[in-house]
Amino acid sequence: MADIEPPKPRKNLGRKRGVQQAPRVLSVESKARASAKRVLKTQEKKIQKASVDLHYAKKKKEQILKTDNALKGKDSAVLTKDEVEQLPPNVQEHVEDNIIFQPNEGPQTEFLAASEREVFYGGARGGGKSYAMLIDPLRYCDKGNHRALLIRRSMPELRDMINHSQRLYGQAFPGAKWREQEKEWRFPSGARIEFGYAENLTDVLRYQGQSYTWIGIDELPQYPTPEIYNFLRSSLRSVDPDIPVFMRATGNPGNVGSQWVKEMFVDPAEPNSAFDVNINTIVGNKSITRRFIPAKLQDNPYLMQTDDYLIMLSSLPEVQRKQFLEGDWGAFENSAFPEFSIPTHVVEPFNIPRSWLRFRTCDWGYSSAACVLWLAMDFDNNFWVYREYYTKRVTADIFAKQVLEREQDEYIRYGILDSSTWSRRGDAGPSIAETMIREGCKWRPSDRSPRSRVAGKLELHKLLSKDENTGQPKLKIFSNCINLIRTLPMLPIDRNNPEDVDTHAEDHAYDALRYGVMSRSVHPKSYEANRYTEKEKFKPSDRVFGY
Ligand SMILES: Nc1ncnc2c1ncn2[C@@H]1O[C@H](COP(=O)(O)OP(=O)(O)OP(=O)(O)O)[C@@H](O)[C@H]1O
Numbered sequence: 022m023a024d025i026e027p028p029k030p031r032k033n034l035g036r037k038r039g040v041q042q043a044p045r046v047l048s049v050e051s052k053a054r055a056s057a058k059r060v061l062k063t064q065e066k067k068i069q070k071a072s073v074d075l076h077y078a079k080k081k082k083e084q085i086l087k088t089d090n091a092l093k094g095k096d097s098a099v100l101t102k103d104e105v106e107q108l109p110p111n112v113q114e115h116v117e118d119n120i121i122f123q124p125n126e127g128p129q130t131e132f133l134a135a136s137e138r139e140v141f142y143g144g145a146r147g148g149g150k151s152y153a154m155l156i157d158p159l160r161y162c163d164k165g166n167h168r169a170l171l172i173r174r175s176m177p178e179l180r181d182m183i184n185h186s187q188r189l190y191g192q193a194f195p196g197a198k199w200r201e202q203e204k205e206w207r208f209p210s211g212a213r214i215e216f217g218y219a220e221n222l223t224d225v226l227r228y229q230g231q232s233y234t235w236i237g238i239d240e241l242p243q244y245p246t247p248e249i250y251n252f253l254r255s256s257l258r259s260v261d262p263d264i265p266v267f268m269r270a271t272g273n274p275g276n277v278g279s280q281w282v283k284e285m286f287v288d289p290a291e292p293n294s295a296f297d298v299n300i301n302t303i304v305g306n307k308s309i310t311r312r313f314i315p316a317k318l319q320d321n322p323y324l325m326q327t328d329d330y331l332i333m334l335s336s337l338p339e340v341q342r343k344q345f346l347e348g349d350w351g352a353f354e355n356s357a358f359p360e361f362s363i364p365t366h367v368v369e370p371f372n373i374p375r376s377w378l379r380f381r382t383c384d385w386g387y388s389s390a391a392c393v394l395w396l397a398m399d400f401d402n403n404f405w406v407y408r409e410y411y412t413k414r415v416t417a418d419i420f421a422k423q424v425l426e427r428e429q430d431e432y433i434r435y436g437i438l439d440s441s442t443w444s445r446r447g448d449a450g451p452s453i454a455e456t457m458i459r460e461g462c463k464w465r466p467s468d469r470s471p472r473s474r475v476a477g478k479l480e481l482h483k484l485l486s487k488d489e490n491t492g493q494p495k496l497k498i499f500s501n502c503i504n505l506i507r508t509l510p511m512l513p514i515d516r517n518n519p520e521d522v523d524t525h526a527e528d529h530a531y532d533a534l535r536y537g538v539m540s541r542s543v544h545p546k547s548y549e550a551n552r553y554t555e556k557e558k559f560k561p562s563d564r565v566f567g568y
């Protein structure tokens with residue numbers, strides 16, 4: 022018995038006998054729970070990783086299948102860079118050997134990846150713009166509801182694009198068929214790409230009532246006004262939520278419409294940054310996003326393989342070189358009035374002395390703009406264009422009232438109006454000129470002689486050039502005449518008649534000015550003052566009108 026060790030006394034925890042040792046039980050349980058939790062977490066992580074791996078494996082499988090089908094000609098052959106990079110290295114190698122188009126790095130890639138609704142890709146010649154324009158609509162050709170329309174101004178230019186498309190589209194989508202009659206590509210999915218030309222608004226009416234999910238206009242600045250662009254925009258709609266709608270355009274500076282394109286896309290924001298344009302709709306204010314992507318020849322390695330094209334562009338006259346090589350939208354090239362400059366010809370407004378002769382001159386338009394310019398003539402027969410009214414879609418009677426409102430308390434000696442607003446023999450009903458005159462807004466017709474256009478242009482050159490003695494031009498414009506200042510320097514010369522300006526450009530303010538300076542104004546006081554001192558070279562029979 023003496024061998025039996027008595028049990029060791031338990032540590033006295035200072036607690037009364039019979040009281041539950043709750044803290045100890047709790048501590049054991051929480052440890053077990055914690056370790057179970059840890060195991061559970063590890064398992065969850067493993068499952069999560071496995072499901073992510075499974076997802077990627079599935080995607081990879083899909084991608085390989087898609088690529089395989091594309092290489093067999095069964096599926097869309099349009100793959101993104103990410104999609105190619107997901108492929109196993111050996112497949113990637115095989116794919117790279119079969120690429121028929123890959124965007125050039127920089128602007129061409131940005132254009133083809135752009136998500137903005139309206140994008141203008143423009144600038145230097147040869148940057149790869151038209152080529153990118155051909156590729157862009159292929160992006161959704163695996164979707165049956167995709168409808169694209171690619172527009173050029175004339176049929177020969179369009180034919181060039183069609184030829185390029187025949188080299189590319191057939192290879193990218195072996196099932197795709199070209200239908201010459203309809204000028205349309207039909208893809209196995211049901212998608213279509215139509216090639217059209219539109220010289221003017223009448224041509225573009227062909228597309229009225231049609232719906233397109235993608236519309237592209239190559240060489241947008243060839244259009245003198247934004248009307249065609251805006252008209253086509255109204256045909257942009259999608260019934261398929263998987264197909265977003267896109268409006269795309271390309272072009273170079275130095276064309277008749279470069280000014281409005283610049284104002285719509287280039288001026289509002291820094292190049293390459295998207296900007297919103299507010300649109301008033303019947304359901305409130307909405308906005309669309311636009312972006313301008315500048316193009317440079319240097320971005321196109323295919324034309325930079327030799328120096329030939331670069332040397333050719335570099336040898337152009339300065340303004341053309343700036344436009345075509347540097348894609349400079351501010352350079353006014355074949356400008357009809359290169360002598361015009363803001364520091365020389367534009368002045369801050371001042372109060373015109375009451376003794377100066379004042380008259381107004383107008384080029385009328387309803388659908389296109391109407392422009393009235395008010396001119397004052399000082400005692401040295403200098404012209405000062407001191408006010409302008411530039412408007413659109415105002416009927417002749419209201420227009421007349423608006424003109425009169427602007428010249429209250431002034432003595433306007435006479436008004437010259439575009440002679441085509443007078444009725445011709447056989448016309449029934451009041452002419453535009455007559456309607457205005459009935460409202461109290463008096464006019465006389467501008468010179469109608471056949472050479473008046475060229476003579477008017479020459480007269481303007483004379484007035485804009487600096488006087489040998491004073492160093493100042495004889496024509497100055499107040500800075501508030503914004504439309505005249507905006508449009509005069511960018512008026513291009515008519516390619517078919519270098520003596521005249523291109524009448525497709527925005528020439529309303531120019532026409533008004535031309536009528537005005539050809540109205541043979543001579544300040545009556547200057548005439549009186551010079552009458553006995555100068556040799557009389559010209560003797561007007563009417564002192565007011567100068568005839
Ligand atoms: N990604 C590309 N892959 C292969 N060739 C290309 C690519 N981009 C451009 N090119 C080649 O460069 C040539 C010139 O490009 P493109 O006609 O598109 O230039 P552009 O900017 O439209 O010129 P322009 O201002 O004169 O209209 C194309 O005919 C084409 O051969």
Ligand SMILES: [Mg+2]
Binds near residue numbers: 151
């Ligand atoms: Mg082009």
